[in-house]
């Protein structure tokens with residue numbers, strides 16, 4: 001079964017959780033341990049990526065350890081075309097649709113497409129939308145961040161992505177954001193599109209995860225918490241809140 005079919009099947013049972021692991025944040029064996037823990041707690045997929053510091057070497061080694069230690073698909077969440085690994089099951093083939101730079105809208109995709117094809121990576125097409133504050137990814141990606149009080153603008157970007165043929169939409173507040181994407185924006189975007197809605201950035205506890213789920217997110221991504229000591233109980237309460 002393709003990763004996309006797996007995700008679509010699982011979505012029929014409720015909201016999904018994905019654990020984001022940044023290859024630049026720990027050594028590969030630690031990444032494998034995090035993946036194993038996250039699988040045991042019920043995460044639905046592992047995303048691998050980060051805004052800076054991902055190299056061919058740390059990506060290959062981290063993705064391999066994750067593959068050996070998990071029983072869910074691993075999806076590469078790239079920051080550009082410079083690193084690509086066949087050790088991942090799929091790749092978010094994504095465009096930062098609100099970037100001011102053509103690099104992140106299409107040029108990196110042009111540079112990376114032949115390697116995706118050659119490696120046989122399954123592409124999961126996605127419109128990536130950066131919401132205020134945007135954090136590092138908003139800065140690096142030169143995003144025209146969506147103001148937090150403008151859900152209509154977010155929905156227009158999301159719908160434009162869907163109409164261009166993109167098969168999912170990601171609302172991103174930025175890793176480590178002090179607040180997640182506002183609930184009214186999530187609801188407004190969810191009502192405007194018919195493809196799965198992924199939400200991430202700044203979701204740090206069960207209350208926030210529940211709020212994001214209830215607002216209409218189909219997939220909730222958490223990253224930073226697994227980089228902190230004693231992440232197990234926190235990750236467990238977030239995944240339980242999403243699945244309850």
Ligand code: 1GP
Pocket residue numbers: 020172173174175176177199200201202203221222223224225
């Ligand atoms: C970043 O949305 C993800 O791309 C995860 O964000 O690190 O804040 O959980 P956090």
